[in-house]
Amino acid sequence: MALDQILVIITGLSLASWVAWYFWFSEKKAVKIQTSEGGIQEAVIKVKGGYTPDVLIFQAGKPIRLNFIREENASCTEEVVFSDLNKRATLTPFKTIPVELKIDKPGEYGFQCGMGMIKGKLIIEG
Ligand SMILES: [Cu+2]
Structure with a gap:
């Protein structure tokens, strides 16, 4: 696998986890x-x-x-x-x-x- 392909995968994964974190975090803003x-x-x-x-x-x-x-x-x-x-x-x-x-x-x-x-x-x- 070429280095640029690896970089694309890493970028994609970190983007995906950021999105997941963002939604998880915003869900935490529920007010009791x-x-x-x-x-x-x-x-x-x-x-x-x-x-x-x-x-x-x-x-x-x-x-x-x-x-x-x-x-x-x-x-x-x-x-x-x-x-x-x-x-x-x-x-x-x-x-x-x-x-x-x-x-x-x-x-x-x-x-x-x-x-x-x-x-x-x-x-x-x-
Ligand atoms: Cu409307």
Whole structure:
């Protein structure tokens, strides 16, 4: 095998492991939401070209309030859709739009913009 072929393979492998590391690492950014004294699990999600945070961890069976604050006018993020939960909301720009949920079944529930271009995820722990 020629040296340049070996170099190509090494470059490819390190690129692949960087991509794997990147996705593994970004998955670690899940935010665990604490329950307030009133028994509600409340989180603020900033909407600007994406959801921040985009992975949130809650406990099953307790009320959840997601306060979406859409800091842009781009029509992409105008709607947020929870397809697994049959719920959607229109996000008025620069206003806090609460979305109330209660999920009894542990699992992962995705949410996304109306066109499905940007996504987030709720992880419900039992
Ligand atoms: Cu969109």
